[in-house]
Amino acid sequence: MAKKVKTDQIFVLTANDLSSGDIVFWSGESRWAQEITSAHVIAANEQDTFTEIASASESANEVVGAYLTPVERKNSDLQPVELRERRRVAGPSIAYGSPVLPQKIAA
Amino acid sequence: MYVYDKHDQTFVEARSQEFRDQVKRRLAGELSEDEFKPMRLMNGLYLQLHAYMLRVAIPYGTLSSDQMRKLAYLAEKYDRGYGHFTTRQNIQYNWPKLVDVPDMLDELAKVQMHAIQTSGNCIRNVTSDPFAGVAGDEWIDPRPTAELLRQWSSLHPEFAYLPRKFKFAVTGAAEDRAALKFHDIGLKVKPGADSEPLFEIWVGGGQGRTPRIAVLFEDKVELVDLLPKLDSMLRVYNLHGRRDNKYKARIKILIAEYGLENYRSDVEEDLALQSLEPFAPAVAEYHRIAKDFERTDVPPRSVSSPKQEPQSPGLTAWIKQNVTSHKIAGYGVVSISLKPKGGIPGDATAEQMYALADLAERFSLSELRITHRQNIVLPYVPASDLAELYEELVVHGLAEDNVGLLSDIIACPGLDYCALATARSIPVAQTLSTRLRERESREDLSGLTLNISGCINACGHHHAASIGILGLNRAETENYQITLGGSSNDNASVGEILGPGFSQEEIPAAVDRILDFYQASKQPDENFNQVYQRLGKSAFKEAVYVAA
Numbered sequence: 048m049a050k051k052v053k054t055d056q057i058f059v060l061t062a063n064d065l066s067s068g069d070i071v072f073w074s075g076e077s078r079w080a081q082e083i084t085s086a087h088v089i090a091a092n093e094q095d096t097f098t099e100i101a102s103a104s105e106s107a108n109e110v111v112g113a114y115l116t117p118v119e120r121k122n123s124d125l126q127p128v129e130l131r132e133r134r135r136v137a138g139p140s141i142a143y144g145s146p147v148l149p150q151k152i153a154a
Numbered sequence: 155m156y157v158y159d160k161h162d163q164t165f166v167e168a169r170s171q172e173f174r175d176q177v178k179r180r181l182a183g184e185l186s187e188d189e190f191k192p193m194r195l196m197n198g199l200y201l202q203l204h205a206y207m208l209r210v211a212i213p214y215g216t217l218s219s220d221q222m223r224k225l226a227y228l229a230e231k232y233d234r235g236y237g238h239f240t241t242r243q244n245i246q247y248n249w250p251k252l253v254d255v256p257d258m259l260d261e262l263a264k265v266q267m268h269a270i271q272t273s274g275n276c277i278r279n280v281t282s283d284p285f286a287g288v289a290g291d292e293w294i295d296p297r298p299t300a301e302l303l304r305q306w307s308s309l310h311p312e313f314a315y316l317p318r319k320f321k322f323a324v325t326g327a328a329e330d331r332a333a334l335k336f337h338d339i340g341l342k343v344k345p346g347a348d349s350e351p352l353f354e355i356w357v358g359g360g361q362g363r364t365p366r367i368a369v370l371f372e373d374k375v376e377l378v379d380l381l382p383k384l385d386s387m388l389r390v391y392n393l394h395g396r397r398d399n400k401y402k403a404r405i406k407i408l409i410a411e412y413g414l415e416n417y418r419s420d421v422e423e424d425l426a427l428q429s430l431e432p433f434a435p436a437v438a439e440y441h442r443i444a445k446d447f448e449r450t451d452v453p454p455r456s457v458s459s460p461k462q463e464p465q466s467p468g469l470t471a472w473i474k475q476n477v478t479s480h481k482i483a484g485y486g487v488v489s490i491s492l493k494p495k496g497g498i499p500g501d502a503t504a505e506q507m508y509a510l511a512d513l514a515e516r517f518s519l520s521e522l523r524i525t526h527r528q529n530i531v532l533p534y535v536p537a538s539d540l541a542e543l544y545e546e547l548v549v550h551g552l553a554e555d556n557v558g559l560l561s562d563i564i565a566c567p568g569l570d571y572c573a574l575a576t577a578r579s580i581p582v583a584q585t586l587s588t589r590l591r592e593r594e595s596r597e598d599l600s601g602l603t604l605n606i607s608g609c610i611n612a613c614g615h616h617h618a619a620s621i622g623i624l625g626l627n628r629a630e631t632e633n634y635q636i637t638l639g640g641s642s643n644d645n646a647s648v649g650e651i652l653g654p655g656f657s658q659e660e661i662p663a664a665v666d667r668i669l670d671f672y673q674a675s676k677q678p679d680e681n682f683n684q685v686y687q688r689l690g691k692s693a694f695k696e697a698v699y700v701a702a
Contacts, residue, residue, distance in 0.1 A: 063205070063206075067252070068201065068204075068249075068251060070204060105187065108183040112201060128630065129630055130569070130576075130631065131576075134570070135203050135204065139204070139570040140570055140578060140581055143234070143236060143501065144236040
């Protein structure tokens, strides 16, 4: 059963770029942007329209795995409601790819 | 090491070319994502939380220095300068671009590697003992069996769409260093008459949301009967395994619901109908493969070097903790920890991988292994070279002397990378390893393990640890459940859930209370799981929750 959505819930449309795999957000200007700050805010009653945009963009091989995710405004910034989406937007929380500094050889 | 013959090489190159064409068609819009997804998954390419992820197979965890150098090159050229070694003895690249993956597969094919069947509902990369061929307690080298299975299962047309993924492990030593009983099928190889291998077949083990310890299906299976038997075992699973619910689709559920005796009876019935002709070459092929693993180039070494230099405390501690006795006198098996204090379990930078390739050439007959505990092994290091090797490892940040200690933590990528994860595991591992390294400097924390998974799929093997940590999503907040008493050794056991979960910030103190109680309660020569079994969950629960 579909989850009941509050009428004032807002969303953004997100996906991954087909070629690079990068996370992208629908900017509302017939293009996808890499930052959530550029995302077009979608009202609850607009979901069907943007689901169609997502399908069209997938069919046009621009993006893969497009979906709407609920967001909220925090200090005028958009922040995903779901933990998984918050991590997806923020990126890994760890300093990857940098080796732990060599230890000193004990005398 | 096994060297590809012409057939192997042609097969891998053809597969790489095939995938190049598939990617080209996908990017041109000739294939939809629904059509392309099964193809990319069969070549180890996932779409993860932030990007594509390519999982490369390291068959039974064995690598040559040239292969390790190639893995470093891929990390440097196509990824972000690092890779992640997994509990399946594979390596994952977290940031490849789809357009680059065909080139990556071509590069892998040049060194006899690929990413085939590292994903999908098929027989996955066969894992084995990282000390295979060099362990002092080994009965028989498990790698020829593992390679035979690789050849049998690679693109096996009947088993390409099983009800669910299928994992094999093979060991041939007294100590289980491959978590055999947590596999769909585990093979324990022992020598039979005329030193021919005899197999114990264990079936129905696994982790995930329904952890199960494998049960003995049959012992003393002869080599000539092995592949027909496995073929029938897979066929019966393929027919009867559930396809209506992916959480109940693994063979462990079939064994539990259908019953071992019914399953065994169906296998015997199927076996009686099989033509054995396709399997006729298997025995000769096993012996051909086995010859490749026989090292005849190991120079004799003196047991002790004539001039004993005084050792630094760091070297002494590292030898004590990270070097295991070798079956050949004068050599040691060196485990290189990928668990530095505060580091990311299993991660290695391209620079470190290049260094490991060079060090394997200088010190270990150009051979390396990957362990299911996410460490690296140099299997042929002369005892007289240990000090020089240690100094090189220090330079590259690879000299942590904690192999087999509690800070030798297994952790899956968790919510920092994984699309399935419900919580992060790496930051928890980093915090705990920092605290535990300090604690290990004061007290003995050997003989117990700590594993962390970022979701119930249990890639971080939390069920199989003395202390397991499972990251969950509770109302969009990370929450961590603790399990106690698990083990992946020969007396395998599944950890029990201790009680309500903790926040990420609360976990280090909770682990401290578990360790405090264990240290205060243990009797001489008792390990953690023995203390847990003796005192029971309630005693630990009281120590952890009431004392909080």
